Structures are given as C-alpha cells and as structure tokens.
Amino acid sequence: MSSLSLTADLVVRNAVIYTSDKSLPFADSMAIRNGRILRLGNSSFVQELAGDGTEELDLGGKVVVPGFIDSHVHLLYAGLQMARVKLRGVNQKDEFVRKIKESVRNAKEGSWILGGGWNNDLWGGEFPLASWIDDITPYNPVWLYRMDGHMGLANSVALKLSGISNLTKDPEGGTIVRTVDGEPTGLLIDSARKLLLPYIPEDTVNERREALLKASNLALMRGVTTVVDFGRYYPGASAELSWKDFSDVYQWADASEKMIIKVSLFFPMETWSRLHDLIEEKGRAISQWIYLGGVKAFADGSLGSKSALFYEPYADEPHNYGLQVTKSEILANMTMASDKSGLQVAMHAIGDRANDLILDIYESVVSTNGMRDRRFRIEHAQHFAPGAAARFGRQGIVASVQAHS
Numbered sequence: 001m002s003s004l005s006l007t008a009d010l011v012v013r014n015a016v017i018y019t020s021d022k023s024l025p026f027a028d029s030m031a032i033r034n035g036r037i038l039r040l041g042n043s044s045f046v047q048e049l050a051g052d053g054t055e056e057l058d059l060g061g062k063v064v065v066p067g068f069i070d071s072h073v074h075l076l077y078a079g080l081q082m083a084r085v086k087l088r089g090v091n092q093k094d095e096f097v098r099k100i101k102e103s104v105r106n107a108k109e110g111s112w113i114l115g116g117g118w119n120n121d122l123w124g125g126e127f128p129l130a131s132w133i134d135d136i137t138p139y140n141p142v143w144l145y146r147m148d149g150h151m152g153l154a155n156s157v158a159l160k161l162s163g164i165s166n167l168t169k170d171p172e173g174g175t176i177v178r179t180v181d182g183e184p185t186g187l188l189i190d191s192a193r194k195l196l197l198p199y200i201p202e203d204t205v206n207e208r209r210e211a212l213l214k215a216s217n218l219a220l221m222r223g224v225t226t227v228v229d230f231g232r233y234y235p236g237a238s239a240e241l242s243w244k245d246f247s248d249v250y251q252w253a254d255a256s257e258k259m260i261i262k263v264s265l266f267f268p269m270e271t272w273s274r275l276h277d278l279i280e281e282k283g284r285a286i287s288q289w290i291y292l293g294g295v296k297a298f299a300d301g302s303l304g305s306k307s308a309l310f311y312e313p314y315a316d317e318p319h320n321y322g323l324q325v326t327k328s329e330i331l332a333n334m335t336m337a338s339d340k341s342g343l344q345v346a347m348h349a350i351g352d353r354a355n356d357l358i359l360d361i362y363e364s365v366v367s368t369n370g371m372r373d374r375r376f377r378i379e380h381a382q383h384f385a386p387g388a389a390a391r392f393g394r395q396g397i398v399a400s401v402q403a404h405s
Contacts, residue, residue, distance in 0.1 A: 006033055006038055006049065007033070007049060007050070007051035007053070007054060008031035008032055008033050008038055008039075008046075008049040008050055008051070008054050009032060009033050009034065009053075009054065009055065010031070010032040010033075010054065010055045010056075010057060011029065011030070011031050011032075011046060011047065011049070011050050011054055011055070011056045011057070012029060012030050012031075012032070012057045012059060012064065013028065013029040013043050013046065013047075013056065013057070013058055013059070014028060014029075014043070014058045014059055014060060014061060015027075015028055015029065015030075015059040015061070015062055015063070015064050016028070016061060016062070016063045016064065017029075017030055017040065017063075017064040018063065018064065018065045018066070019040055020066055021040075024040065024041070027040040027041050027042070028042055028043060029041060029042060029043045029045070029046035029047070030046060030064075031046045031049040031050070065223070067223060067224065067225025067226060068222070068223050068224045068225065068226075069224070069225070069226040069227070069228075070219070070224050070226070070227045070228070071228050071400050071402075072228055072230060072379055072400055072402050073219075073227045073228065073229055073230070074149070074229065074230055074231060074232060075212065075215045075216070075219075075227060075229045075231075075263065076208055076211045076212055076215065076229075076231070076232055076245055076249065077149070077211075077231075077232045078211075078215045078218075079208075079210070079211025079212055079213070079214045079215030079216075080203060080207065080208070080211040081115065081116060081117065081145075082211070082214050082215070082218075083207075083210075083211070083214075084114045084115040084116070085099055085100060085103045085113060085114065085115025085116070085144065086099070086115060086117060087099060087115055087116060087117045087118035087144060088117030088118070088119070088147060089117075089122070090118060090119075090122065090123070091122040091123050092123055093123055093126075093128075093132065096118065096123075096128060096132065097132055097133060097136065099115075100113065100133050100136060100137065100142065100144075101136045103115070104136055104137055104140055107140055109139045109140065110139060110140065111140060112140065112141050112142070112143065112158075112200055112201065113137065113140050113141070113142040113143075113144075114142075114143055114144075114200070115144050115145070116144050116145030116146065116147070116149075116152070117145070117147050118144060118145075118146055118147060118153075119146070119147045119304065120146070120304075121304065127177070127185070127187055128144075128153050128186070128187075129153075129185050129186055129187075130153065130154060130155045130156050130159065130184075130185060130186025131186075133153075133155050134155055134156045134157075137155045137157060138157070139157070140155075140157060141154070141155065141157045141158035141161050141199070141200075142154060142155040142157070142158055143158055143196065143200060146302075146304060146305060147304070148302040148303075148304050148305060149234050149302075150189060150190050150234070150235070150301045150302040150304075150305040150307055151187060151188065151189045151190075151301075151302070151304070151305035151307070152187070152188055152193060152196075153186050153187055154186050154187075154188060154196055155186060156186070158196060158199070159184055159186065159196075161199050162195055162196040162198075162199045163195070164176060164184055164188075164195055164196065165184065166178070166181075166182045166183050166184065168184070168195065170192060171191050171192055171194060171195065172191060172327075173190055173191035173235055173323055173324065173325040173326060174188070174189055174190045174191030174192030174193065174194070174195075174235065174236060174323070174325075175188075175189040175190070175192055175307065175323065176188060176189075176192050176195075177189065188236075189301060189305050189306075189307050189323065190234075190235040190236060190298075190301045190305070190307050190323055190325050191235045191236045191323075191325060192236065193234070193235070193236030193237070194236035194237070195236075197236060197237060197238075205248045205249070208245060208248060208249045209248070209249050209252060209253065211249075212249050212250070212253055213253075213258065216259075216260050216261045217260070219261050220260060220261060224261065225261055225262065226261060226262040226263070226264070227261060227262075227263055227264070228263075228264045228266065228293060229263050229264065229265050229266065230266045230296055230346075230379075231245060231265070231266065231267065231268075232245065233267075233268045233296070234298075235298050235301070235325045239267075239268035239270050239271050242265075242267045242268055242271075243267065243271065243274070246265060246267075250263065250265070250290055251286075251290075253289075254286065254287050254289055254290055259287075259289035259290070261289075262288070262289050262290075262291070263289065263290055263291070264291045264292075264293035265290065265291070265292055265293055266293045266294050266295060266296045266346055267294075267295055267296070268295065268296065268297070269295040269296055269297035269334045269335070269338055269345070270297070270334065271295070272295045272334060272337060272338040272341065272343055273337075273341070275292065275294075275295060275343060276338075276341040276342070276343060278292065279292055279342075279343075293344060294338075294343050294344030294345060294346060295334075295338050295343050295344075295345055295346070296345075296346040296347070296348065296379070297326055297331055297334060297335075297345075297347055297348070298325040298326055298347075298348040299324065299325060299326065299331065299347055299348060299349040299354040299355075299357055299358050300322055300323055300324060300325055300348070300349060300350055300351050300353075300354035301322060301323045301325060301350070302350055303350055303351075303382065303383075306320060306322065307322050307323040307325075308322045308350035308351035308354065308382070308383070309321065309322035309323060309324050309349075309350075309351040309353045309354040309357075310322050310351040310352055310353050310383070311352055311353045311385060321353070322351050322353070322354075324354070324357075328357060328361075331347070331357075331358075331361055332361050332364065332365075335347075335361050335362070335365050336364075336365050336368065336369070339365050339369050339374060340369050344374065344375055344376075344377070345362075345374070345376055345377070346376075346377035346378075346379055346400065347361075347376075347377070347378050347379065348378075348379045348380060349378050349379070349380065349381065350380045350381075350382040350383060351382075351383055352383045352384055352385040352388065353385070355378060355381060355382075355383065355384055355385070355388055356385055356388060358378055359378075359388060359391050359392075359395065359397065362376045362395060362397060363391075363395060366395070375396075375398055376395075376396075376397050376398065377397070377398040377400045378392075378397055378398070378399060378400065379400045379402075380400070380401065380402060381399040381400065381401055382401070
C-alpha cells in the first residue's frame with residue numbers, strides 16, 4: 001500500500017531530522033503510522049498525509065536522529081542491578097558503607113544483600129575490604145560487583161557461607177585477593193567468583209522478566225533502539241544463565257508483545273553447538289525483535305580489577321601480569337569449531353598480551369577454515385602492543401570498544 005492511501009498517526013514538523021540518506025540528508029518533517037515512517041521531507045509535502053485524527057508535534061528546531069545501536073551490553077544484568085544496592089558514582093568510603101547499612105536495615109536476617117557498580121578509582125584507588133562492612137552486616141551475606149563485572153566484594157558472612165578461607169586455592173583463571181597473612185580480603189576476581197555464586201539464590205523468572213522491561217525502557221529513554229546483548233555470562237558464572245534467559249525471558253517477551261528494543265543475542269562459546277542447532281532449526285532471526293548473533297568467550301579480566309593480561313606487570317604489583325581466564329588451547333579449539341559452523345565469534349580481550357593472543361587465534365582459524373565474511377570481534381580491545389592495531393585492519397577484525405572496561 002502506498003503512502004498516498006494512508007493517513008499518519010503522527011506528523012513531526014519544525015525539526016532537524018537526520019535521515020542517513022545521501023539523497024536527502026536532512027528533512028524538517030516526517031509522517032508516521034503504526035511506528036513506521038511513511039514520509040520524510042518539507043512540511044507541506046508531509047502534511048498531505050495528515051488527517052482528522054493525526055497528532056501533530058512541533059519540535060521547535062530540535063534534532064531527530066535514527067535510534068542508537070549499543071554494540072555491547074548485559075541487558076538483564078543491568079536491569080537486575082536497578083533493583084539492588086546502587087554504588088555507581090560513589091566517591092567516598094563512608095558513602096559506600098552508608099548505602100550498605102541502609103540496605104541491611106530493610107533486609108530480613110539471613111537474606112543476601114546484592115548490588116554493585118562501585119569504582120574504587122573514584123575514592124583514590126583503594127580496593128574495598130570485607131572489614132569495611134562486616135560490623136554492619138553480621139547476619140546477612142553480601143556480594144557487591146565492581147563496575148566492570150570482573151571483581152566483587154563479599155563480606156565475611158558470605159565468605160564463610162561459601163567455604164572460602166585461607167586454605168582455599170585460587171581456581172584457574174581467578175584470584176582470591178588476600179592479606180599479607182594469607183587471609184581473604186573479601187575480593188574475588190574473575191573465575192574465583194564461582195566459589196561464591198552458587199550460594200546466591202537464583203533470580204526468579206518474574207524478577208528477570210521485570211529486569212528486561214526496566215532495562216529496555218531505560219535504553220529507549222536514552223535513544224537506544226537496538227543492542228548486542230552478551231547476557232549474564234561472566235568468568236565464574238554458569239553458561240546456562242544465557243540459555244535460561246533466552247527461553248524464560250526473551251521468548252516470553254516476544255510472544256507477549258512486550259519487546260520494545262531489538263536485541264542481537266550472544267551466547268557462551270562453550271555452548272556453540274547448541275546455538276548452531278537452534279539456528280539450523282529456526283534461522284538467525286527469531287522475530288523482528290530477536291536475532292541470534294553469535295558466541296563469546298573471555299581471554300582475560302579487566303584493567304580496573306588488575307586482571308587484564310599484559311606482557312609487563314602492573315606498576316604497583318610487580319608480580320601481577322593479569323589473568324588468562326581461559327586456556328589458549330580451549331579458546332583456539334572453540335573458535336575453530338564455532339567459525340566452521342558459521343557462527344560469529346566475539347572474544348573479550350583488554351590487555352596487550354590478551355589482544356595478541358586472540359589476533360593469533362583468529363589468524364590461525366582463517367588460515368584453516370578459509371576466507372569468508374565472518375566479522376570476528378574483539379570486545380573492548382583496550383591495550384595494544386606495537387603492531388597490533390595494524391593487524392586489526394589487515395585481518396579485518398572488528399574492534400568493539402567500550403568505555404570503562
């Protein structure tokens with residue numbers, strides 16, 4: 001049906017509309033029906049589609065742009081955090097402690113106090129300790145994520161509940177931060193979190209569904225209409241979380257017509273064959289809202305948690321070069337198999353050594369599986385050794401860069 005036979009629900013005029021169309025880069029008016037743009041152009045041209053029931057909106061010269069695409073989010077994780085202790089932006093130890101104290105006041109004895117978003121750089125760099133909050137949380141286990149998601153703080157109740165002590169060994173790809181006497185400080189980095197996470201009650205289906213709706217609404221308020229969602233999968237977390245969220249939350253929202261932003265979903269690379277089978281059955285586009293994007297794995301941790309993998313040690317920790325979260329052989333084998341099955345691969349790498357490791361793996365996979373439009377991604381791509389930047393261009397690797405990694 002042509003736009004001439006349709007009446008617009010909404011006419012927007014007196015605006016500066018960026019169209020992304022070279023033949024008409026800017027327009028001052030547009031007509032919309034059922035959420036779709038019918039016509040762009042000058043006011044008189046667009047006004048032809050206005051009818052008795054058409055709403056008209058004068059933007060007074062404000063700018064209108066196409067919806068933004070966020071290339072790297074953890075959507076449900078962000079939505080869940082919105083209902084927990086919010087520590088983002090806290091810039092003093094006293095404020096950190098006060099927020100936990102407030103949360104405990106409203107909590108039942110024995111229930112978990114969950115939250116996060118803290119950034120120790122805002123109060124001078126000192127990492128928080130369990131001792132900061134132990135006195136005010138004697139009957140409640142506490143777990144608070146750092147803003148990068150690669151480190152968290154547990155209080156002594158949580159450490160005891162999960163059996164973490166001075167005798168507990170660091171798991172592969174993770175670190176239990178300790179005092180000079182070997183006692184855990186409460187900080188768990190990357191895969192060390194798997195020692196504690198199983199003791200935290202699972203989020204209910206309704207909590208996760210509400211988290212999607214909250215996070216999606218926040219995205220739209222910021223002008224974001226499409227996201228690439230890497231799920232709740234982090235080092236130390238279960239790979240099943242992404243699949244539970246897909247079936248319990250995303251498919252529910254799609255069937256219930258509650259999706260309001262488009263999502264491209266990435267799943268843990270260790271489950272690549274499962275994703276391959278799903279795509280074979282349903283195709284990549286589950287609906288107009290949900291797209292099956294690919295798989296992701298982790299090479300290292302994060303800079304702020306001092307677990308990003310470098311050739312040189314951290315200046316204030318001369319024996320710490322960071323963490324390689326996943327063995328090279330495992331990364332290489334999973335990437336080879338995922339790519340051979342036609343899946344897009346994304347790898348988390350922040351340190352210069354981690355980025356070189358992934359660039360080497362990608363080069364080897366291309367050599368074995370042959371050339372195609374595969375669009376390998378490196379998430380964050382934050383620190384490079386000399387020559388690494390040129391390799392991204394030469395190998396056609398997407399540098400998926402985000403702030404605050």
